[in-house]
Amino acid sequence: MENILEVNDLHVSFDTYGGEVKAVRGVSFELRKGETLAIVGESGSGKSVTTKALMGLIPQPPGRIKQGEVLLEGKDLTKMNERQLQKIRGRDLSMIFQDPMTSLNPTMKVGNQIMEGLIKHQKMSRSQAKKRAVELLEMVGIPNPKARINQYPHQFSGGMRQRVVIAIALACNPKVLIADEPTTALDVTIQAQILELMKDLQHKTETSIIFITHDLGVVANVADRVAVMYAGKIVELGTVDDIFYNPQHPYTWGLLGSMPTLDDEESELFAIPGTPPDLLNPPKGDAFAARNEYAMKIDEEEQPPFFQVSDTHYAATWLLHENAPKVEPPESVQKRMQGFANTGASEKGDNA
Amino acid sequence: MARYIFQRIVYMFITMLLIATFSFFLMKLLPGSPLMMEDKLTEEQAVIIKEKYGLNDPVPVQYVNYLANLAQGDLGISFQQDNRGVTKILIERAGPSIQLGAQALIFGLAFGLLLGIFAALYHNSPIDYGSTFLAVIGKSIPSFVFAGLLQYYIGVKLGWLPVAFWEGFEYTIMPTIALAMFPIAIAARFMRTEMLEVLGSDFITTARAKGVNRLGVLFKHGLRNALIPLVTIIGPMAIALLTGNLVIENIFAIPGIGDTFVQAVMTNDFPIIMGFTLITGFLFIFIILIVDLLYGVIDPRIRLAGGEK
Numbered sequence: 001m002e003n004i005l006e007v008n009d010l011h012v013s014f015d016t017y018g019g020e021v022k023a024v025r026g027v028s029f030e031l032r033k034g035e036t037l038a039i040v041g042e043s044g045s046g047k048s049v050t051t052k053a054l055m056g057l058i059p060q061p062p063g064r065i066k067q068g069e070v071l072l073e074g075k076d077l078t079k080m081n082e083r084q085l086q087k088i089r090g091r092d093l094s095m096i097f098q099d100p101m102t103s104l105n106p107t108m109k110v111g112n113q114i115m116e117g118l119i120k121h122q123k124m125s126r127s128q129a130k131k132r133a134v135e136l137l138e139m140v141g142i143p144n145p146k147a148r149i150n151q152y153p154h155q156f157s158g159g160m161r162q163r164v165v166i167a168i169a170l171a172c173n174p175k176v177l178i179a180d181e182p183t184t185a186l187d188v189t190i191q192a193q194i195l196e197l198m199k200d201l202q203h204k205t206e207t208s209i210i211f212i213t214h215d216l217g218v219v220a221n222v223a224d225r226v227a228v229m230y231a232g233k234i235v236e237l238g239t240v241d242d243i244f245y246n247p248q249h250p251y252t253w254g255l256l257g258s259m260p261t262l263d264d265e266e267s268e269l270f271a272i273p274g275t276p277p278d279l280l281n282p283p284k285g286d287a288f289a290a291r292n293e294y295a296m297k298i299d300e301e302e303q304p305p306f307f308q309v310s311d312t313h314y315a316a317t318w319l320l321h322e323n324a325p326k327v328e329p330p331e332s333v334q335k336r337m338q339g340f341a342n343t344g345a346s347e348k349g350d351n352a
Numbered sequence: 353m354a355r356y357i358f359q360r361i362v363y364m365f366i367t368m369l370l371i372a373t374f375s376f377f378l379m380k381l382l383p384g385s386p387l388m389m390e391d392k393l394t395e396e397q398a399v400i401i402k403e404k405y406g407l408n409d410p411v412p413v414q415y416v417n418y419l420a421n422l423a424q425g426d427l428g429i430s431f432q433q434d435n436r437g438v439t440k441i442l443i444e445r446a447g448p449s450i451q452l453g454a455q456a457l458i459f460g461l462a463f464g465l466l467l468g469i470f471a472a473l474y475h476n477s478p479i480d481y482g483s484t485f486l487a488v489i490g491k492s493i494p495s496f497v498f499a500g501l502l503q504y505y506i507g508v509k510l511g512w513l514p515v516a517f518w519e520g521f522e523y524t525i526m527p528t529i530a531l532a533m534f535p536i537a538i539a540a541r542f543m544r545t546e547m548l549e550v551l552g553s554d555f556i557t558t559a560r561a562k563g564v565n566r567l568g569v570l571f572k573h574g575l576r577n578a579l580i581p582l583v584t585i586i587g588p589m590a591i592a593l594l595t596g597n598l599v600i601e602n603i604f605a606i607p608g609i610g611d612t613f614v615q616a617v618m619t620n621d622f623p624i625i626m627g628f629t630l631i632t633g634f635l636f637i638f639i640i641l642i643v644d645l646l647y648g649v650i651d652p653r654i655r656l657a658g659g660e661k
Contacts (some may be wrong), residue, residue, distance in 0.1 A: 014414065055561055082566075090563035097561075102554040107576045107651060117562040152652040 003056070004208050010068035012046075012053050022279050023049045025285055026068070027231035031176060036202065036209040038219040038240075039213065040230035040255065047212045050229075051178045053078075054210075055095055056085040072176070073171050091121040094169040098181040100161035104153040110137075110164050111149025114204060117171045136167040141197060161189035163197065165245040170201060178210045183218060195222055210352045216259050219245060220340070225312070228252050231277050231287035235308075238313035244340045248307075248315035250292045270332060286318065294319060294327050357657075358646075364637050365639040368421075371633040372626070373377065380411055386431040413604055418626075427630070428623035438627040441612065446631060447609035448518050449596035454527040457593045461534025461586070467536065468543025471569060475548060475582045490537030499530040499603045516605040527604045531597060535589055542585060546578040553577075571658055580651045587643040594631045594639075 012024040024046040031037050039047045052058050054070050056077060072078040072092060077085065094117075105113060113135055115129035124132065130149065137145035140163040153161055162182060169177055177199065183191040197224060202209060211222055219226055219240065224348070228236040228251065236249040247253055253342040254272035274291035276285050289299035298318050307320035316338040319327050328334070357395065387393065387401060402408045406417060421428060427438035471483035474658065506526060507515035514523050551574055559573045598610035616624035648655040 057557060059562060086563045086565050088563070089561055095558075097558060097560040101552060103558045105555040105559065105577070106653060107574050107580075108573070115561075116564060120563055154653045165558070168558070298401055 003030040004033050004073060006069075006071040007050075007054070008069045008071070008151075010050065010053060011066035012049050012063060013061050013066050014059060016280075019280050021303065022052065022144075022282055023232055025279075025282065027229075028231070029234060029237060031208050031210060033208055034202070034206045035224040036211055036222055038147040038211045038213060038226045039072065039229055040212075040214060040216065040219055040225035040226060042214060042276065045229040045233040047229055048180055049232075051095070051180055051210060051212060054178065055088075055089060055093055056080070057095075058081070064295040080335055086213070087121070090117040090174070092175045093328055094177055095171070096162075096169045096177065096182045097166050097186045100158055101185065103165055104161055106232075106305070107155055109150055114164070114168050114171055114334070119166065121172045128258075132171070133167075136171055138168045139201070140164070141193075142167075156187055159193060161196070162194055164189075164328055166194075166197065166201070170205065170207070173205060174207060177207045177208065177210070178213045181213075181214070184215070186212070187218070188214050191218075198222065198298075200222060216255060216351045221293070225327060228255065231282060232279060233287065235317070236315040238315075242310065242313040246313070246338055247333070247337070248309055248313070248320060249288075249317045250294050250319070251288050252315075253329045253333045254291075256336050257330065259336065261336065261339065286316075296324065356639075358394055360641050360644075362632075364641065367637050368630065370633060372419065372422060372630060373415075375626045375629040376415055379626060382397070382407050382439070382620065382622075384620050389598055405429075414495075425459065427627040430616075430624055431621045433621075433624075438623045440625050441624065442609065444632060445609045445612045446596075448606050449601065450594050451621060452524060452527055452589075452600070452606065452608065453593035453596070455524060457535060457590055458533035459528055460532035460593075461539050462538025463532070464536040465543050465582075467540040469570065469575070471540065471544040471585075472547035472551060474496060480544070483544065487537040487540045490533040491541075493533075494599075495530050495533060495597070496603055498529065498533050499600055502526045502530055516603075518604075518606045523604075527600050527606060530603075531593065531600050538585060538589065539582070542582055543578060546581055547574060550574050550578045553651050569622060571614045576650060580647070581644055583646050583650060586646075587639055590639050591632075 006319060007030070008028050009026045010023070010024055014021045014023055026074075027046070027050055029037065034126065041047050049058065049063075053065055054077065058065065065078050068168065072088065077088065077093075077094070096140075101266070111130060111133050113125065114133040115124075118124045118129040118132055122129075131246070133149050134145045137148055142148055143162055144159060148156075166182075174191070182198070183194050185282050186194060195218065198209070209222075211219075211244060213219060223240050225237070225239050227234045228243065228249065230251050236243065236247065236252045238246075244256070247256060250270070254270075257270045258272060260269055272291055277287050277290065277298040283300075285301050286292070286299040286304050287297070292299065296318055298321075304316045304318045306314045308314055308318065319322055328345070329337070386405075386407075387398065393401070398407065403642070405416060409417070416420055418428070425439060428440055430441060433441060433480040434444070467483045467486065469505050474480055503515050503526065507511050513526050515526075551569075556573055559569050565657060596608045596610035596613070598614060600606070601608035601610045609631075612624065613628045615621070616628065
């Protein structure tokens, strides 16, 4: 499949009074046409900063893209000025945000908020844009769209607002849709509806999606490939099957191990010990070493490169080096992996 | 919506009646008499004069008469100013005050808001610091100091504008500027804070993610939301400006309402004091009504149930 978006060695830093916070430290990945790439990781791992950098929405200053390139169909977005980026945003690249309660303008009619992008990017007249806005609302499953476009956001429920946000994002048929934790603020039943809607729309529009989340259950449901981020870097990248059935990085093991499941007999939920490193002074070696029970001497000294596990699967851990001792994931994680292997596939089938 | 406004107008009448009642009885409690040199009058003379103004009737009768006249728009006659009708005096005197206040309000708000918007837009830049400096000066230096400075430099030294009196638009410019310094300062500070907060909110990021340009983000998405809290401070500000400013009116020799009011208080001219109280009270509740309606116009979330469609 052809790559629509390529991110190469992206570094983003924020200059603060305390010094330079290196929020993203060399992220590379590619997004293929029509696929969904999930980026997972804990809070502060640089997921949102990475995607904001793609959109050119990092406030500068204090933020700054130190190096790296973001190639959208071969054109480097980091080299573009604000005016050029304004033409790309909303047309080729668009974004859905976490909290639908705050991401719509409370004093503007919903219809106008959808029409704004259409008028700007597709040079539609107001009446054309209005017609299209009605279609879009219908497409995202909002009943009675003709009346609804004249209402204000406070007249919509949380789930409905997120549908509106999706309609805004999809208005100009973007090539890439970035969804930054689009279901985190919603309750579980609405969450499922929104995920279904997004999958459904992706089939219809062939948009590529970058899906940021820290909910591994959602990842299993929507993603084709998964990138696991830790302390501003991608530590493991692979297909959903690679990550869930054959995880290689100890951090991924930790994430999978700390996922609550229903058929668990253990009384206590597993948590990765310690806290993420301070990105003001990131460690010299592997950022995860301090919390990693399998850490070796080299983890303190040098950052691990990417080791290829299979055609689709890469992980940045010294454990994969040929001289490293053979380590198996902890037993609880192995049990989980087994569980995923048994139920995961059918679960995915159900939702498709 | 129409029903709501009707309801509010009924309440306004009740409030006005209460204000009239309170001001009437408070006048009766005031020490002193409206008669000048009362001790030099004979008893008969005093009785005759009081009879003429209806001051010999029992207080309840005076009250009923007052209300009856009020209902016809008659605020009585002034005890001091050649027995002229209070209504006429107040209308004549309120004109310049209200014009001056309205000009200062409009100019102050418009200029202050722009200053605040630019301060927020160029946050932590020389423009921001300059606007802060201006706001601190406007807020801390009293208006009569500006009035004096304007009169001296622009009126006397440069001779561009007349120093005093009220005889045409150019006479209103300097007092308007002097009076507007305070609203400019308040509006600029307020707008800067609100705008900064609004520009940091999520829906602004949404707008930017749509590809909306800087000006569109600022004016289409930012301004209206930043104005919502500002409406709250516009009410009291408008009342303070529209009811006349004694100091400015005196400095520029403007025949406004402030001066008349002070004279009336000094000479126990009850009908004028009551008339002024009523007018101020009316302006107050009227502006509160306008502010409440304005909230609905700016913020759809507080529009009244049934008011939309």
